[in-house]
Amino acid sequence: MSEASPPAAPPPASSKARVFARRLISTLALWAFVAAAIILGRGALFFVLLGSLGIAGVREFSHMDPTLPKPWRLGLLGVTSAWFAVTFTICQTTGQPWAPEVDLAFIAAIVLASFLPTLFRPLEGRATLWAILFTIGGFLYVPWLSSFMTRVLYLPGVEPDGWLRGLPYLVFLIAATKFTDCGAYLMGSLIGKNKMIPHISPGKTWEGMIGAALGALGAGLGVYFGWQSRMPLLTPLSASVLCLILAAVCVVGDLAESVIKRCLEVKDSGKFLPGIGGSLDLIDSLLFTAPIFYFYLRHVSDHSL
16 A cells, blocks of 8 residues: 655745735835826826725625625625715715715615515525625625715815815825834734734734834824825824824724634635735725724814814
């Protein structure tokens, strides 16, 4: 009897330096698009960027559970596409970032859309109930939360020439959030030893939180002092405090997606961004930081009138 051949050795894992390089390249590619939108200073390009990321994120979210029936997946994508088109059109035509009746109308629409497939197919107990709740939760988690980036963009209004006054604030938000990710990964890779929440994300360390705070402060304050004259709703102190708050919220947002991925037993939401994953992996932290930042700006703007 011949001896059993030893199992093949697993392929070597990418080094941390290589993973960081891939993340950096993907992040720079995103910033190249953002830079183009900044240079043009118009809403349409931001709508393409934010809308595409949001719709792609919803598509990835719906495919994270391969058991989700197609009618619910298509319904979520359809309502999401209509949501981005309607909310952006309202912002672009009125210059107003918030329309509560539209939010309520679309929440009602996604609830209705999530129950419609049950009228045309056999009920499958908890599986059908899961599809309904997964669809409603998916809409609130991705497109509704991501829309706060558009709201930040339009909150201060539009110049007569069409330039968006909220542009510096949106760039501040993106910079502070995404450099939190980069700072946490870099510091955690260099000196990280004490695990933060290993049952959710084994790679996150408390030392990485130092890098997260430094990354948010460096990037956020860099944007603020570069555009200080165009950001009257912030002061050096409030900008610094906001950077630290956004860094903490960013980590929570990243962990939230990790919870979803662990529960659904998937590694990444997608694969088109090397070192990062998919669109949802890219915007997961922004889904949590954008609402916090928007409501702060709204509070300040209301009290400055």
